Amino acid sequence: MAARSFDLVVIGAGPGGYVAAIRAAQLGKSVAIVERENLGGICLNWGCIPTKALLRSAEVFHLMHRAKEFGLTAEKIGFDLDAVVKRSRKVAGQLSGGIGHLMKKNKITVVMGEATLPAKGKVSVKTDKGTEELAAANIILATGARARELPGLEADGDLVWTYRHALQPKRMPKKLLVIGSGAIGIEFASFFNTLGADVTVVEVMERILPVEDAEISAFAQKQFEKQGMTIMTKAMVKKLDRAKGKVTAHIERRGKVETHEFDTVISAVGIVANTEGLGLEKLGAKIDRSFVVTDDYCRTGVEGLYVIGDATNGPWLAHKASHEGV
Known part of the structure; x- marks a missing residue:
């Protein structure tokens, strides 16, 4: 032809x-x-x-x-x-x-x-x-x-979600970890937080919304924390241990690794x-x-x-x- x-x-x-x-x-x-x-x-x-x-x-x-x-x-x-x-x-x-x-x-x-x-x-x-x-x-x-997938943090659609899973959630998260605080991560953090989830955001850079104006990201962080969100900056999720109905996240911050338990993780670490x-x-x-x-x-x-x-x-x-x- x-x-x-x-x-x-x-x-x-x-x-x-x-x-x-x-x-x-x-x-x-x-x-x-x-x-x-x-x-x-x-x-x-x-x-x-x-x-x-x-x-x-x-x-x-x-x-x-x-x-x-x-x-x-x-x-x-x-x-x-x-x-x-x-x-x-x-x-x-x-x-x-x-x-x-x-x-x-x-x-x-x-x-x-x-x-x-x-x-x-x-x-x-x-x-x-x-x-x-x-x-x-x-x-x-x-x-x-x-969505970029980091080794060890790959989405499975059950416990660990990408933005696609988060747009059609099978359930309402109770304890949610959002990895990455760019526009995508913060939008989902804000949505689920407002509906009553206990939300933690982990960002590797020194501030959330790192590509936005510094003044805006400082103001946004204050507002999100006022709404009950936990925000960890200069922090990194080293690995996720997946079990039935729960994920244990190993989060490195200030040279120390802490573990926290969640029922849902949204990975939003770039494209x-x-x-x-x-x-x-x-x-x-x-x-x-x-x-x-x-x-x-x-x-x-x-x-x-x-x-x-x-x-x-x-x-x-x-x-x-x-x-x-x-």
Whole structure:
């Protein structure tokens, strides 16, 4: 089958990829976008959006307890975790569907499947129906990233969770350990803490939210501690002993190792770019610790190949990916 030709092929339909595709279509280019899982990527399906939906439920729950201050009465305040999660998934599903609509509206060809780059200007996609070949002078790689797993702290979905398990929790944690205090770790710590879990956050750096402004992270820490969270900075989880229904964490702090018991652990220790298995090295792209090296214009040094978003250098944020896409 002959390759279908486009002005631009975008690999990955997250907030970097879909925005790049729409902008190119608006500028009169013929565009195809390749996605192996969900339109909208991690952000809409398993990241920014569903976590905000969970946090909104937690915020309303928190405010209900303060009803009296507002001259209101609320009795028998409680929550149904399954219903909270269901709402979050519905919000994510709605937005993901919206991206499909935007692709149609902008006449962008959507190819669902797994892409590789067999040669310059060529994209091969493994779909349900077989392999589809695409050709384009310009290719934008927007393949995003996934949770990094540290040896010994791997998720099992039962006692140790990644953000995906935490977004669809099977149970409400009683004693929760969150490893890593970046945006993802802190969002889940805050959510489960507000719903009544006893939460401990361990951060290897000297402050929580280490990539944020120092003043903000100091203020946030004070607020979280006021809400009953335990925060350990300059601390490291050396290992986890898993037993039935419980995890013993060995936490090293100030040269001493302490052990603490939890029923649930969420690992949020950074990300790894989805750059392997694409054929990038063969094309001559440089990769540094999984991330593709680019210049200020998202160029890789391989003619016609650009990389945006979480697959290249940080900050790894949705709006930064969209901006690069444009």
